[in-house]
Amino acid sequence: TLSDRLTSVFTSLRGKGRLSEEDIDTTAREIRLALLEADVALPVVRAFIARIKERAQGAEVSKALNPAQQVIKIVNDELIDILGGETRELRFAKNPPTVIMLAGLQGSGKTTLAGKLGRWLAAERNTPLLVAADLQRPNAVTQLQVVGERAEVPVFAPEPGNGVGDPVEVARASVEQAEHNNHNVVIIDTAGRLGVDSEMMQQAADIRDAVTPDEILFVVDAMIGQDAVNTAQSFLDGVGYDAVALTKLDGDARGGAALSIRHITGRPIMFASTGEKLDDFTLFHPDRMASRILDMGDVLTLIDKAQSTFEEDEVAKMAGTLASDDDFTLDDFLQQMGMLRKMGPISNLLGMMPGMGQMKDQVENVDEKDLDRITAIIRSMTPAERGNPKMINGSRRLRIANGSGTQVSDVNGLVTRFFEAQKMMRQMKNSGMPGMGGASGA
Ligand code: GDP
Ligand code: MG
Numbered sequence: 001t002l003s004d005r006l007t008s009v010f011t012s013l014r015g016k017g018r019l020s021e022e023d024i025d026t027t028a029r030e031i032r033l034a035l036l037e038a039d040v041a042l043p044v045v046r047a048f049i050a051r052i053k054e055r056a057q058g059a060e061v062s063k064a065l066n067p068a069q070q071v072i073k074i075v076n077d078e079l080i081d082i083l084g085g086e087t088r089e090l091r092f093a094k095n096p097p098t099v100i101m102l103a104g105l106q107g108s109g110k111t112t113l114a115g116k117l118g119r120w121l122a123a124e125r126n127t128p129l130l131v132a133a134d135l136q137r138p139n140a141v142t143q144l145q146v147v148g149e150r151a152e153v154p155v156f157a158p159e160p161g162n163g164v165g166d167p168v169e170v171a172r173a174s175v176e177q178a179e180h181n182n183h184n185v186v187i188i189d190t191a192g193r194l195g196v197d198s199e200m201m202q203q204a205a206d207i208r209d210a211v212t213p214d215e216i217l218f219v220v221d222a223m224i225g226q227d228a229v230n231t232a233q234s235f236l237d238g239v240g241y242d243a244v245a246l247t248k249l250d251g252d253a254r255g256g257a258a259l260s261i262r263h264i265t266g267r268p269i270m271f272a273s274t275g276e277k278l279d280d281f282t283l284f285h286p287d288r289m290a291s292r293i294l295d296m297g298d299v300l301t302l303i304d305k306a307q308s309t310f311e312e313d314e315v316a317k318m319a320g321t322l323a324s325d326d327d328f329t330l331d332d333f334l335q336q337m338g339m340l341r342k343m344g345p346i347s348n349l350l351g352m353m354p355g356m357g358q359m360k361d362q363v364e365n366v367d368e369k370d371l372d373r374i375t376a377i378i379r380s381m382t383p384a385e386r387g388n389p390k391m392i393n394g395s396r397r398l399r400i401a402n403g404s405g406t407q408v409s410d411v412n413g414l415v416t417r418f419f420e421a422q423k424m425m426r427q428m429k430n431s432g433m434p435g436m437g438g439a440s441g442a
Helices: 002-013 021-037 042-058 067-082 110-123 140-151 167-181 198-211 227-238 256-265 286-294 299-309 312-323 330-342 346-352 357-364 368-379 383-387 394-404 408-431
Strands: 098-103 128-133 185-190 215-221 243-247 269-273 281-283
Touching: 021 042, 021 067, 021 286, 042 067, 042 256, 067 256, 067 286, 098 110, 098 198, 110 128, 110 140, 110 185, 110 215, 110 243, 110 269, 110 281, 128 140, 128 167, 167 185, 167 198, 185 198, 198 227, 215 227, 227 256, 243 256, 256 269, 256 286, 269 286, 330 368, 330 383, 330 408, 368 394, 368 408, 394 408
Parallel strands: 098 185, 098 215, 128 185, 215 243, 243 269
Antiparallel strands: 269 281
C-alpha cells in the first residue's frame, strides 16, 4: 500500500526541515505508483503529479507536519479538489417534474440505482416515479418493478401485451403521467449493452431529446478500472451527462475510476452506491474517496488532528526529541503522556497509526487517575533519575514511592512501562514512523 511505501520514504525524509526537490521527486514517484495501482488512468496520473509537484515546490514548510506528511497533505487536498471538492447536490427543475435519466453499460447498476435514488428522494418528501425505459432485455421491466416495490416507489411501465414498445414513447408518456399524478421527480431507467455500441447510444440520445432531462446521470461500475475512461468518454460524446453515479464501491476497487472520470470529463460525481441493498447509497464525498484512492486511511485523519491539536512549540519539542540522538527520558515520557491526552482518546489515535498496535495496548490502560499518579511519581524523582532511569534501584524506588504517596509496585509498574516505551521510541526513530510529529524543522 501507499502507506507502506511512504513509510520507507519517510525514513529518508526524516530530519529535514524543508521539502527539497529530491524529496518531492521521491514522494511523487511513490504516489504515482499508488495512483496507478488504484487504476487511475496514466494521462490523469501524469497531469495530477505535475500539479502536485508544482504545489509542493511552492509550499511553505509547516511547523506542525514533517515533510512527508506535508506532501501527503498536499496530495490529499489536491485529490479532494479534483474529485470535486464539495458534494454536488441534485438540481431540481423550477417546474416539476424534475427529470433524471440514468445511462450506462449493462450491469453498471442503473436499475438498482433507480430504486435507491427513488427511495432516498421519497424519504426527503419527494414523490418520485420510476420509469422502465429499458425494453431491451426481457426481464428488465419486471426487475424495475421488483425494485420499485421494495423501495415503495411507483413504477411506470409499458402496458403488458402491447408488444415490445418504444422506450422513447414510454419516457415521454411517463413525464405526462408524472404531471397528472403530481410526481415531482421522474427517474428514467434506460437500456445498456455490455459494450458501448451506437444503437444503444442513439436510443439513449433519443430518450434525452424526447424528455430533455434536468439531470443525466452516467452510472458506472467502479470495478471496471482503466476502462472507465473510455466508457465515460463514449457516453459523454454519445449522450452527454451532467454528473456521475459510481457503483459497486463495496468491492475492492480503490476507486481510481472516480479520479479518471472526473479529470477527463469534468463532470462531478454525485452518488456512490456501495452494495445491492436499497440503503447502500450515499451522496459522493470527495474527501472519503481521496483517502480511499490514496489508501492512507486514517493516517490522513491523524495528520489533520496533529495539525489542529498540537501547539507548535510542543510539536517542536517533541520533534526535537524524536529527531535527536538522545535517548528517550522519563521527562519526555511525561510530556508525551500529557500531549497524547490532549489529542483526545489516546487509543483511537494510536490505532490510526500503522504499526502502533503495541503502543495502543500499552497506553490504552492509562486513564486520568493513572496519569496523575505517573506525574506524581516522576516529579518525585531527581533530575538524574529522570534522565537515567536505569539508576533507579530498590532503595530509590522506596524513596520515590514515599515521596509521591504511591506504592513501590506503582513505581515498578511505571519504570517497566517506561522501558517499553523507550524501546518503542527507539524502534520508531529507526523506522521513521510517520506519526508523532517526526522532524518538523525545529
Ligand atoms: P443495470 O444493468 O445497469 O440496470 O444494472 P443492475 O442494476 O441490474 O445491476 C447489475 C448487478 O449489479 C445486480 O446484480 C445488482 O444487484 C448489482 N449491483 C448494483 N449496484 C451494486 C453495488 O453498488 N454493489 C454491489 N455489490 N452490487 C451492485
Ligand atoms: Mg437495468
